[in-house]
Amino acid sequence: MKALAARRHHRFAPVVLIMLALLVTGAVYAALAPSSAQAEDAVTTADDIEHGAALFQANCATCHGVDAVGKADAPSLIGVGAAAVHFQVSTGRMPMQSNAPQAPVKPVQFDEKQTMQLAAYIASLAPGPEIPSAEAVDPTLGDPARGAALFSTNCAMCHNAVGAGGALSEGKYAPALWNTTPTQIYEAMITGPQSMPVFNESNITPEEKRDVIAYVVAQRDGTPGGENLGSLGPVSEGLWAWILGIGVLIGAAVWIGAKSS
Amino acid sequence: MTAAPAKTQSSAPTTKAGKAADYLDQRTGIGVAVKEFARKVFPDHWSFMLGEIALYSFIVLILSGIFLTMFFVPSMGLTTYHGPVATMDGTQMSEAFASTLRLSFEVRGGLLMRQIHHWAALIFVAAMVVHMLRIFFTGAFRKPREINWVVGFLLLVLGLLAGFSGYSLPDDVLSGNGLRITDGVVKSIPIIGSYMSYMIFGGEFPGSDIIPRLFTVHVLIVPALILALVAVHLVLVVVHKHTQYPGGGRTDKNVVGFPLFPVYTAKAGGFFFVVFGVLALMGGTLSINNVWNYGPYDPSPVSAGAQPDWYMLFLEGSLRLMPGQTEYVIGGYTLSLNVLVPAAIIPGLLFVFLALYPFIESWVTKDTQPRSVLDRPRNVPTRTGLGVAFITAFVVLVLAGSNDLIATHFHMSINTITWVFRFAFFIAPVLAFWVTKRICLGLQRKDRELVLHGHEHGRIVRTEAGEYFEVHKPLNEQERWLRVNYEAHAPLALDEQPYHEDGTKNRKYRSAKLRSALSRFFYEDRIEPVTLAELEAAHHHEPHEIADGSDESRQQLS
Ligand code: HEM
Numbered sequence A: 001m002k003a004l005a006a007r008r009h010h011r012f013a014p015v016v017l018i019m020l021a022l023l024v025t026g027a028v029y030a031a032l033a034p035s036s037a038q039a040e041d042a043v044t045t046a047d048d049i050e051h052g053a054a055l056f057q058a059n060c061a062t063c064h065g066v067d068a069v070g071k072a073d074a075p076s077l078i079g080v081g082a083a084a085v086h087f088q089v090s091t092g093r094m095p096m097q098s099n100a101p102q103a104p105v106k107p108v109q110f111d112e113k114q115t116m117q118l119a120a121y122i123a124s125l126a127p128g129p130e131i132p133s134a135e136a137v138d139p140t141l142g143d144p145a146r147g148a149a150l151f152s153t154n155c156a157m158c159h160n161a162v163g164a165g166g167a168l169s170e171g172k173y174a175p176a177l178w179n180t181t182p183t184q185i186y187e188a189m190i191t192g193p194q195s196m197p198v199f200n201e202s203n204i205t206p207e208e209k210r211d212v213i214a215y216v217v218a219q220r221d222g223t224p225g226g227e228n229l230g231s232l233g234p235v236s237e238g239l240w241a242w243i244l245g246i247g248v249l250i251g252a253a254v255w256i257g258a259k260s261s
Numbered sequence B: 001m002t003a004a005p006a007k008t009q010s011s012a013p014t015t016k017a018g019k020a021a022d023y024l025d026q027r028t029g030i031g032v033a034v035k036e037f038a039r040k041v042f043p044d045h046w047s048f049m050l051g052e053i054a055l056y057s058f059i060v061l062i063l064s065g066i067f068l069t070m071f072f073v074p075s076m077g078l079t080t081y082h083g084p085v086a087t088m089d090g091t092q093m094s095e096a097f098a099s100t101l102r103l104s105f106e107v108r109g110g111l112l113m114r115q116i117h118h119w120a121a122l123i124f125v126a127a128m129v130v131h132m133l134r135i136f137f138t139g140a141f142r143k144p145r146e147i148n149w150v151v152g153f154l155l156l157v158l159g160l161l162a163g164f165s166g167y168s169l170p171d172d173v174l175s176g177n178g179l180r181i182t183d184g185v186v187k188s189i190p191i192i193g194s195y196m197s198y199m200i201f202g203g204e205f206p207g208s209d210i211i212p213r214l215f216t217v218h219v220l221i222v223p224a225l226i227l228a229l230v231a232v233h234l235v236l237v238v239v240h241k242h243t244q245y246p247g248g249g250r251t252d253k254n255v256v257g258f259p260l261f262p263v264y265t266a267k268a269g270g271f272f273f274v275v276f277g278v279l280a281l282m283g284g285t286l287s288i289n290n291v292w293n294y295g296p297y298d299p300s301p302v303s304a305g306a307q308p309d310w311y312m313l314f315l316e317g318s319l320r321l322m323p324g325q326t327e328y329v330i331g332g333y334t335l336s337l338n339v340l341v342p343a344a345i346i347p348g349l350l351f352v353f354l355a356l357y358p359f360i361e362s363w364v365t366k367d368t369q370p371r372s373v374l375d376r377p378r379n380v381p382t383r384t385g386l387g388v389a390f391i392t393a394f395v396v397l398v399l400a401g402s403n404d405l406i407a408t409h410f411h412m413s414i415n416t417i418t419w420v421f422r423f424a425f426f427i428a429p430v431l432a433f434w435v436t437k438r439i440c441l442g443l444q445r446k447d448r449e450l451v452l453h454g455h456e457h458g459r460i461v462r463t464e465a466g467e468y469f470e471v472h473k474p475l476n477e478q479e480r481w482l483r484v485n486y487e488a489h490a491p492l493a494l495d496e497q498p499y500h501e502d503g504t505k506n507r508k509y510r511s512a513k514l515r516s517a518l519s520r521f522f523y524e525d526r527i528e529p530v531t532l533a534e535l536e537a538a539h540h541h542e543p544h545e546i547a548d549g550s551d552e553s554r555q556q557l558s
Helices: A002-007 A013-032 A046-059 A081-090 A112-125 A144-154 A182-191 A206-221 A234-256 B016-028 B030-038 B046-069 B095-105 B110-138 B146-168 B173-188 B193-201 B210-240 B260-285 B310-321 B337-365 B381-401 B403-409 B414-453 B477-484 B509-523 B532-541 B551-557
Strands: B078-080 B092-094 B327-330 B333-336 B455-462 B468-473
Touching (some): A081 A112, A081 A182, A144 A206, A182 A206, A234 B046, A234 B110, A234 B260, A234 B310, B016 B030, B030 B260, B046 B210, B078 B095, B095 B110, B110 B146, B110 B260, B110 B310, B110 B381, B146 B210, B173 B337, B193 B210, B310 B337, B310 B381, B310 B414, B337 B509, B381 B414, B381 B509, B414 B477, B414 B532
Antiparallel strands (some): B455 B468
16 A cells, blocks of 8 residues: 555656546446347247237336327337337437436346337237338348448448447437448338437338448448558547657657757 | 867778768768758757657658559559458459459458557647647747748648548548539639639549549649648758747757757657657557448438548538528529638638738838747737637637537537527637737736746735835846847838829838837837836836845745
8 A cells, every 4th residue: 555655646647547547448348348149030929919018018108198199298109119118228328317418328228028018019900010020131241332322422421431429419420330230220220219310111222221231330340551540530640640649759759859958 | 171070089980980071072972961960959849849740740641652552553443352351252442442442451461550540640640730839839930940931831731632542542431422512612712713623533423533633642742742842841940040949048049959960869869769669659549530330422422520631621511601692693604602711711721820920910010130049939929819810710720620519419409509600700710819818918927027026926025114025036037038029019100102202103002001000019018128218117116026046036035
């Protein structure tokens, strides 16, 4: 403890502290970040619907109303379909908790089975977009080149060229797509959560949706040039040029010219 | 007279190298020049090496650039790509974009070269800026170096041009967006704007001429100009002799330092490899400008996070801050002040200020002496304040250009950020100026205090008579020299009258009035250096100090 106290005023102490803080934040984030869940092509039963209804009454009805018809502060869920429920619940957006400009992603609260039951319940109230099959979202079946063109005309203006995320007005944002599962990507397109538009079958056909998924998933392999620096483009590159490049070079200049003033 | 070290007294060289050098010397007389140059004295300080970072990254730029020209195809002709990049396979694109992909994925070492070239470009401009800041804050631009400041300024502008033209060459979506903005800015110029746009792009944007034209600008015109100006710049540094920081024995008429050969050549040569090494390392490990992520240029899409390289970011920020309502239609003609003001007028003002600063300062100072001893920034509070204000304005614009990333990364509303920056652009520089000037004046006062009363020692001594006093240790010669050897300019008096004696208007009056007003702004608040008389008076008052190095002081110190 004494040694620690003695070093407290060392001039590198703040640097070390910041590093530690970053490490801890990173670790906590990694532990809490929502784990992705893959949808299974399960057949829904009356039993599922019943369980789903119970879950809904317990967790969702306060906001969305007893029969999911909506209330002052939450929309009606009649006709949003199983896809919307699965997307909202499996990404951790619902049940909504905090009062942010847009429902924030938080740790997922329901397991895959419960999520499917909730989805089945909402789907039983009125027809709506369904959860896609595993084949419909399989990135290996898609064409990433066609996906690239579709993504750059339909999605990149909000989500950035490779899906690293971007800002919208008034604190809203299009999230990064690094960890979104193929199923969720598909569901986002067909349900259009919040500020995101709906991409129906005539905008982007189901095959094209799979191409888009193939492109988004292909971005996760990293880039051949080295560290991707967050894929944020020239701003992060400039930051690195100044902090790392100029920083190291001035350091070297100080070292070489150290002996005089 | 040979350049090679002669071992014997005889004039004929004996070694092979010596003979070769002699051969060259007898035919070119180069020995004189080499000898003269090798004996140049260069003062030693890390901040004098910032220009070198720019120079060396420029050399790296040329070397890697030559490699790239071997493979790049500057054409907007359409082609269909088939190659290793799965996300681009079968896509229609320009030859320029396709050759960039080939360069990155099929040419051995191509991606490395591209990345080194791009990192070197970012660091080249950054190093120029840092170098310029050192020149500015230390007053190295004063007579006789004003011309060299202008040469340097032109180099900076050329650096921006080189960066911009190079950035646009791959013909990807991101750089195409940049060209689109350029097109808009050109078109916003009243009357001639649309004609100029047609001239630049060879027709309606984007046309098919711009890439070949930019290529010529980027690989021929701009590098040739930079090379020529760098030569002028360095010759002028040699002609003027290098400036030096204040210190004992250093005056406006001498240079204290090491000879260029061998000390400085060794240091500089080593430093070149450090710069090269850092750039190569960055090029090898950090990806930059992955154009295949953006795809080939197509005028319709604009992706989130579309920004130019950092040195153009201030322009982007300026555009993002400007409210859009200021577009007027007058008699069927559109006057786009919403583009013209942020993209031409504001940067224009910032750049004119930069280019003219040495002349403004010498005008308000009426200083005609050559100045080779640098200023300590604190001793010129107004200049230092103006410099910090300039940096602040620039940084606000850069941040405004990154407002979307600030919004997503710090969970803020982009609208709020934009409004904050709109005000900050006007308020923050004024605040920065004021704070910096106060800090400088405070530091100067502290220096005076130190010179007059010496270092505080923290020791209280009680005399036999019961009197208490604190022991002070006087500064040594070097420390004192550093703190008193500067000139505090006084404001110029207004020595012109509005009217001549015969009642006619004095034409010089207005400029004299402006000059004295500016001079007052610069030098009204000032701290005079300690004079000899003051120093002696202070010593008289204060007999209680430790004589430096005396036995008594050692005892008291221990
Ligand atoms: C191509 C970019 C540039 C290169 C390669 C370059 C290189 C150099 C070098 C090697 C020196 C001597 C060492 C030093 O003091 O750092 C120097 C001095 C100087 N540079 Fe630059 N420079 C560049 C851009 C600029 C810019 C943008 C300015 C200001 C607008 C500038 C103004 C000056 C001045 C006034 C001196 C004389 C300084 C003195 O003697 O203390 N230079 N430059």
